[in-house]
Amino acid sequence: MPSWDVALTKRLVSERIEVLKPKILQISHFIFENPELGLSEFKASELLSTELRRHGFSVEMGVAGLPTAFKASKGKTGEPAIGLIAEYDALAALGHACGHNIIAASAVGAALGLAEFLEETRGRLVVFGTPNEEGSTAEGKGLIEPESQVRGKVKMVEAGCFNDIDAAMMIHPYVKTTLTPEFLALTPLRIAFKGKPAHAAAAPEKGINALDAVILTFNAINALRQHIRSDVRIHGIVTEGGEAPNIVPEKASALFYLRASDKKYLDEVLKRVKGCAEGSALATGATLDFRPSPYSLANMLTNSVLCRIFEKNLGELGETVDQMEKHEHLGSSDIGNVSQIIPTIHPLVAVGPRNLAIHSHEFAKAAISESGDRALILAAKAMAFTCVDLFADREIFSQMRKELHASV
Numbered sequence: 001m002p003s004w005d006v007a008l009t010k011r012l013v014s015e016r017i018e019v020l021k022p023k024i025l026q027i028s029h030f031i032f033e034n035p036e037l038g039l040s041e042f043k044a045s046e047l048l049s050t051e052l053r054r055h056g057f058s059v060e061m062g063v064a065g066l067p068t069a070f071k072a073s074k075g076k077t078g079e080p081a082i083g084l085i086a087e088y089d090a091l092a093a094l095g096h097a098c099g100h101n102i103i104a105a106s107a108v109g110a111a112l113g114l115a116e117f118l119e120e121t122r123g124r125l126v127v128f129g130t131p132n133e134e135g136s137t138a139e140g141k142g143l144i145e146p147e148s149q150v151r152g153k154v155k156m157v158e159a160g161c162f163n164d165i166d167a168a169m170m171i172h173p174y175v176k177t178t179l180t181p182e183f184l185a186l187t188p189l190r191i192a193f194k195g196k197p198a199h200a201a202a203a204p205e206k207g208i209n210a211l212d213a214v215i216l217t218f219n220a221i222n223a224l225r226q227h228i229r230s231d232v233r234i235h236g237i238v239t240e241g242g243e244a245p246n247i248v249p250e251k252a253s254a255l256f257y258l259r260a261s262d263k264k265y266l267d268e269v270l271k272r273v274k275g276c277a278e279g280s281a282l283a284t285g286a287t288l289d290f291r292p293s294p295y296s297l298a299n300m301l302t303n304s305v306l307c308r309i310f311e312k313n314l315g316e317l318g319e320t321v322d323q324m325e326k327h328e329h330l331g332s333s334d335i336g337n338v339s340q341i342i343p344t345i346h347p348l349v350a351v352g353p354r355n356l357a358i359h360s361h362e363f364a365k366a367a368i369s370e371s372g373d374r375a376l377i378l379a380a381k382a383m384a385f386t387c388v389d390l391f392a393d394r395e396i397f398s399q400m401r402k403e404l405h406a407s408v
Contacts, residue, residue, distance in 0.1 A: 017113035028105035035090030038132025044088035064159035075124030085170035099173030109380030123391035153334035174348035183300035186332035192253035207248030220276035343400035
């Protein structure tokens with residue numbers, strides 16, 4: 001048992017978050033009103049890091065070579081360390097229609113609520129500012145060249161930023177309050193063909209049609225769908241298709257996202273898609289450039305031990321948990337890469353009615369609504385309470401690690 005009163009600490013943390021509530025909501029509203037695309041979130045990262053410094057956190061900017069990433073720490077080295085993850089990039093054209101303003105403010109809000117109690121609880125808290133979760137960079141390169149899709153957490157995992165962390169958590173706004181969203185492994189893929197131009201009417205036999213190769217690839221992938229697992233998702237767009245109808249297209253390309261519930265099977269799917277593209281090149285005579293992104297996203301491993309503690313704290317805060325339907329929330333996130341190396345959870349909190357569609361104008365409005373503000377404060381308290389429980393019972397960390405090692 002700890003030498004300090006867990007229930008009392010939680011009550012004091014809750015009261016502290018209530019005192020800081022205007023500031024926490026101000027952070028959320030500022031980020032919402034100043035949307036920034038991936039790798040250009042300078043206003044958001046400056047705001048968040050400045051506020052953390054004011055509350056005694058030491059902040060390292062530009063971690064993993066990413067200008068808008070940061071790592072803010074408070075507490076003694078050697079004590080159990082918990083990571084709170086903040087996302088703050090916006091969507092192109094839609095702003096914060098994914099509610100990353102709530103994600104960022106809730107992580108920082110939990111940290112500010114806990115800041116003055118870390119010495120008593122003998123814990124270390126680390127807030128990670130993680131840019132470009134969406135993959136929509138300001139230059140737009142990620143939409144064409146998947147190798148330039150630098151997802152923040154992927155780079156930060158590779159750089160060892162999470163190596164000294166014992167557990168991590170973040171929340172995401174949604175239409176339900178629930179615990180186990182399903183995030184698929186994802187590999188962005190660029191397929192490009194080079195042919196030979198010729199007059200499309202006068203001398204078509206002298207040309208090699210790169211666009212035909214792209215179209216054949218789409219058709220081959222559509223035929224493949226019948227013979228792969230039902231959890232696989234393959235979706236793509238044509239990004240280049242020729243210059244004019246009377247010229248045989250010399251260059252054509254497409255961008256695909258390949259997803260599956262685990263990385264191992266996704267690698268098999270990637271090989272089969274490559275076969276589709278190679279067959280199309282053979283059929284048309286075009287030259288293939290097959291380029292998977294080096295920044296693949298891993299599938300999410302939700303740690304059930306950590307999840308149960310978070311659920312208990314939602315109950316203490318008077319919140320009921322909804323059940324997820326199978327394949328209800330299929331998507332992908334770079335939080336999956338974090339979950340492969342340390343115990344991690346990514347619960348969802350309700351910000352609006354069930355008929356809201358995420359990544360919509362209506363969802364953006366919900367992210368700045370009274371309901372969105374309520375969900376933000378709930379999330380901050382639930383994460384802070386979970387940290388208190390973890391600091392109070394050090395044996396939980398070994399249980400979480402044991403589960404993770406059995407999963408990977």
